[in-house]
Amino acid sequence: KNMAPGMFFKEVGKLGASTNASTDYAQTDFYIMSPITDDKSLKRIIEMHSDMLVNPTFPEDMVEKEKGPVTSEISMVNDDISSIALNTLIKNLFQINSKSENLVAGSIETVNNITRDDVYNHWKNHFTPDNMYTVMAGGFYPNYAIDLIAKNFTTPAVNNAESLRTKETLTPIRQSIRADYISPNDASTNVFCAFSGPVPNNAKDDVALCALGLLLLGNNSSRLSRELNEIYALGDFDMQKVGLKKTDPKAIIYQFATQGGDDSKALDKFYEAVKSLDYYPPDNEEMTMIKNTMLKGLASGFENTESITDTIGSSLLGGNFSNISEYKNLIENLTPNDIINAANKYIDFNKMSVAVVHPYNMTEEQIQSNYDNSTYSSKTNALSFTGRTVSTDKTDLYTLSDNSTLAINDSDSENCYYDWRLTCKTVIPDNPACSYVLTQILNDGSKYKSKADMSKEAILNSVDYDIDTNSFQIHTVANSLYANTTDAIRTMKEAIYAPRFTQEDFDAAVNKIRTYCSTMDKDASVNLLAKLFGKYFPSPKQILKGLETLTLDDVKQHYNNLIFNSSANIVVSAPISEHPELKEQIIEGMTTPNVKLKPYAPQLLKSYRPNEKTTVLLDTEERNQAQIYKNYSFEISGNIE
Numbered sequence: 001k002n003m004a005p006g007m008f009f010k011e012v013g014k015l016g017a018s019t020n021a022s023t024d025y026a027q028t029d030f031y032i033m034s035p036i037t038d039d040k041s042l043k044r045i046i047e048m049h050s051d052m053l054v055n056p057t058f059p060e061d062m063v064e065k066e067k068g069p070v071t072s073e074i075s076m077v078n079d080d081i082s083s084i085a086l087n088t089l090i091k092n093l094f095q096i097n098s099k100s101e102n103l104v105a106g107s108i109e110t111v112n113n114i115t116r117d118d119v120y121n122h123w124k125n126h127f128t129p130d131n132m133y134t135v136m137a138g139g140f141y142p143n144y145a146i147d148l149i150a151k152n153f154t155t156p157a158v159n160n161a162e163s164l165r166t167k168e169t170l171t172p173i174r175q176s177i178r179a180d181y182i183s184p185n186d187a188s189t190n191v192f193c194a195f196s197g198p199v200p201n202n203a204k205d206d207v208a209l210c211a212l213g214l215l216l217l218g219n220n221s222s223r224l225s226r227e228l229n230e231i232y233a234l235g236d237f238d239m240q241k242v243g244l245k246k247t248d249p250k251a252i253i254y255q256f257a258t259q260g261g262d263d264s265k266a267l268d269k270f271y272e273a274v275k276s277l278d279y280y281p282p283d284n285e286e287m288t289m290i291k292n293t294m295l296k297g298l299a300s301g302f303e304n305t306e307s308i309t310d311t312i313g314s315s316l317l318g319g320n321f322s323n324i325s326e327y328k329n330l331i332e333n334l335t336p337n338d339i340i341n342a343a344n345k346y347i348d349f350n351k352m353s354v355a356v357v358h359p360y361n362m363t364e365e366q367i368q369s370n371y372d373n374s375t376y377s378s379k380t381n382a383l384s385f386t387g388r389t390v391s392t393d394k395t396d397l398y399t400l401s402d403n404s405t406l407a408i409n410d411s412d413s414e415n416c417y418y419d420w421r422l423t424c425k426t427v428i429p430d431n432p433a434c435s436y437v438l439t440q441i442l443n444d445g446s447k448y449k450s451k452a453d454m455s456k457e458a459i460l461n462s463v464d465y466d467i468d469t470n471s472f473q474i475h476t477v478a479n480s481l482y483a484n485t486t487d488a489i490r491t492m493k494e495a496i497y498a499p500r501f502t503q504e505d506f507d508a509a510v511n512k513i514r515t516y517c518s519t520m521d522k523d524a525s526v527n528l529l530a531k532l533f534g535k536y537f538p539s540p541k542q543i544l545k546g547l548e549t550l551t552l553d554d555v556k557q558h559y560n561n562l563i564f565n566s567s568a569n570i571v572v573s574a575p576i577s578e579h580p581e582l583k584e585q586i587i588e589g590m591t592t593p594n595v596k597l598k599p600y601a602p603q604l605l606k607s608y609r610p611n612e613k614t615t616v617l618l619d620t621e622e623r624n625q626a627q628i629y630k631n632y633s634f635e636i637s638g639n640i641e
Contacts, residue, residue, distance in 0.1 A: 001055035005062055006452070008052055015041055016515060023104055025090070025242045027317045033306065042140050043148055050152035053127060063116045065460070070111050072415065072462045072481055077105045079413045081183050082190050085355040090242055090251055092177045093194045093353035094170035125164040129155055135313045137305040167244040172196035178354040180367060184412070189258045190357040191266050195346055197239055197250035200319030206239070207294070207330045208342035209252060213237035214290045215282055215339060216273055217254075223276075227269040233258040235266075241318050252346060260359040261366065264374035267354070274347050281336040294331045398587060403597040404568035406590055408583060410576040416485050417573040418465075418478040420492060420590075422566040424598075425472045425606075429558045432538035433513065433546030435469045438555050440509035442467040442474070446498040454495070461487035467495060471536060474562050482575050485582055489589035497592075499559065506552040517543050524627040527617045532633050536607045567600040608635040 003011065012019045017034030032049055036042050077083055078101055087103050090096065100107040134153060136145055158164070173196075198205040216224035217235040228235050233256055240251045256266040282290070301311035315321045358367055398406040429435065443466065445451035458465060465478035465488070476496060480488035517540035529537035538546070570590050574582045611633065 001057055002051045003048070005059070006456075008048060010452075011044075011048055015045065017045065025103055025240065026244050026248075027241070029313065031309070036138055036140055039144065042145065046145075046148045046152050050149075053132075054153060054155050056123060058116055058120050058123070060116045063114070063119055067111055067114070068462050069459055071108045072464075072479075074102065074105045074108050074111065075414045075481070076479060077102055079411075079415060081181050081186075082357050085179065085181050085190070085357045086192055086253075088179045089192045089194045089253070089353050089355040090240075092179065092355075093173060093196060093251060094168075094242060094249075095173060096168055096170070098168075125158060125161055127155065128158050128161050129153075130157070130161065131165075133313055133316045135309040135316070137308040137312075165244070170243045170245070170248045172249065173351055173353060176350060176352045176354065178356070181355070181357045182362060182364075183357050183360050185360055186357065187260065187359050187361075189260055189263045189266075189359060189362075191256040191258065191263045192355045193254045193256075193267070193270065194353040195252040195348060196351065197252040197346055199247055199249050200241075201323065203320060203323035203326050203330055204338070205342055205345070206320070206323075207327065207334060208338045209239060209346060210294060211290045211334055211339050212343050212347070213254075214293055215286060216270075218290065218293055224269060224273040227273060228256065228258075228266060231258060231262050231265050231269075233262060233266050235270075246319055260362055261370055263356050263358070263367075264370045268375050271349055274343055274349075277340045277343050282339055283336075287334070287336060291331055291334060295328065298327055298331065396583075400587065400591045402568075402592045402595045403599050404570055404590060404592075405600045406570045406572070406587065408576065408586055409571065409573040411573045412578070413573070413575060414482055416480050416482050416488065416575075416582070418476070418480075418488060418492065419571040420476040420478075420496075421569045422474040422496075422562055422597075423472060423569070424562050424566040426565060427561050428471045428535065429554070430535070431546045431550050431554055432471075432535050433510075433543045433550050434554055434558045435471050436513045436543055437506065437509045437547075437550060438559055439467065439469045440512055441499055441501070441505055441555065442469065442495055444505060444509065445500055446494045447500045448494065448498060454491070458491050461491070463488045463491050465492055465495065469562070472562075474566075482579055482582060485574065485585050486589055489586070493589075493592070497563075501552065501556055501559075503552055506555065510547055510550065514544060514547055517541075517547075522619060524617075524619065524629050527619065528629050528631055531615065531617060532609065532611075532631065533607050534609060565598065567598040569600060604636055604638055608633065610635075 009019065012032060012034070015034050017032055019030075019032045021028065021030045023029075030049070030053065032045055034041065034045050036045075084101050087101060090103060091098060096103065100110070132153075132155075134149055136149075197209065214222065216222055217237055219225065220229070224235055235254065235256045237255070238253045240253060242248065242251050254270065256263075256270070258266045301307050312321070312324070315324055356367075394410045396408050396410075398408070400406055443451075445454045449457070461484045462481040463478060463484060464480070465476060468475045474496060476492050478488050478492055526539050530539040530542060572586050572590070574586065576583050
C-alpha cells in the first residue's frame, strides 16, 4: 500500500540489507537480513516487511505480469528430472492427489488460469495472525522490537479461516511402490527412498531417526557409507515436513547416487544395513560419534542471527518449538535401543516409496534385469515406468565468422539456456579488486539503460541473466523461453558490449564491493585459497586493499583486454527439433559483425604454486566450534587421460 511496485527491493537495498522468499511443501518464508545501525533502521525494516505482508494491493496488471516469470521458472524446475522424481516419491508415499509434476512449483496451467481474486483470497485466508510467525534475532532491545511488531503487523483475524484453507489429506501407503525415470543427460543413477515418519512434536523419535541416519551415512566410515563406497556410491538422508495439518507425518527421505545400473545394489545394501541392527546394535564408539555430531549441529543452529531465526521459525511451523530446549538432553541420553526401535517403527521396507532416475544410456530391459537380480526385489511391487523416458540429446558444433565456437544442444524443454565465455589468459591484472568491480558494473545495466530498466525489460521478455568476471574471463549465463531467444541474446550482448563506464557507476560499484567484503562472515577456506593460488583467489582483505588504489581506467583496461584479445565459447540448449527456426536465430544472434576473436585453443590456467613447506594459517572468531581445512595442491599434468 505504501510502496509502488519495485520500490520494496530498492528501499531494502538502501539500508544495505538483503531480502528474499522461499516456498517449500508446507511453508512460505520471507526474510530481511540487515545491519541495525540505529532504532530508525530497525523501525524502517519492520515497516517495510509488514507493508509487504499485511497491506498488499495485488494490482491486476502486476498479477498478469508475474505469470511470465513464474511459468518460466516452473518450466525450468520441471527440466530437472530428479526434481520430478522426488515429487513423485512424495506423492506416492502419501497418496497425494495432484496433477502437477511439482508439488512446490505447481503447474503452468494453474498459474495461467489464476485471477487477481484467486491471489487475494489465498492471501486473505492464509496470511492471518493464527497462521504466521515472525522471528527476529540481532542487536536490538527486545521490548522495542516487540512494540514495533505489534504496531505494524495488524492483520485482522478471519472468522473460520481454518475452514477456508484447503489442506491435502496425507494417507501413508500400505504397500511399497516404485517409479523409474530415464534421464536425458545424466550419466549416473539417483535413488530416492521415502518412509512415513513421526508426527510433529515427537522430539524423541526425531532425534532417534536423525541418529539412525548418522549411524548409516554420517561420515565416510559410517556403516552404509562403507558399503556404498565399495560400489563407488554416496548416500544422504533428510526429514521433510510435507503436510499442513498438525497431525500430518513427516517424510523420511534417503538418497543414493550410484554408477549407472547399480541402483539395485544400493537398495540391497540399504536394506541389509537397516536389518542388521537387530543383531548388530550401535557400539559405544558409534554412539559417541553420533552424539557429538548432533550436539555440534544443535549448537550451530544458534551461532548467528540467520541460523537462529531459521531454527526457531522452522520449529514453530513444524509444531516442535516446545522441544527445542529438550533436544540437548534427548541427544545426551540417547541409547542404542532408541535407534533400533525407531528403525523398526518407521523404516518399513514393505511400505516404502521408491523413485529411481537412471542414466540416459540405460534401457528398460537393462533396468528390469537389474531389478530381477536384486535380493531385495521381492519387497517392492513390479517396476512401473511412470516417468518420462527421454532420448539422448544431439549437439551440433559450429565455428562462427567471428571465430566463436558455438555448440547447439537440441533439447525437449520449452526453455533455452545460454552459456557464453570470453577468455584471455595472457594478461592478468595486478589489482585483485579489478574483476570484482567489473562484474558489478556489467550487472548494473548498460550505457543505454539503467539497471532497473534493463532488469524490467529482461523480465518482460522472460530473460534471466548473470555476468561474472575474473582475472581471465567474462562468463555470462542466461535462460529464457524459446520464443524469446533473440531477446535473450540481445540482452546478453548489450550487457557485455555496452557497459556503463562512468565515474559515478565506478564509484557505486567500488562501494558495493567494499561493503560486501567488509561484512562477509569469516571462513577458514578464504585465506587458504589466497595462499595457494594468489591473485586468482584473493581474500576479502586483499580485495579491500586493492580497492584503495583501483581506478576506472584500470577496469577499462582489464575489460578491453578481455574483449579484444579473447576467444569465445558458447553453448546454447534449445528445442531445435520442435522449433527449427531457432538454430538460425542463435547462429545469427551470437555472431558479432566486424569482430575477429582469437581462435579457440584449450589452455590450462597456470595457477599452480608449489608449497615449499607446510603452512598453518590461523584466524579467530567468536563461535562455539572451530572451522578447520586441510588442503594439498598438485600440478595438473595436462593429459586428459
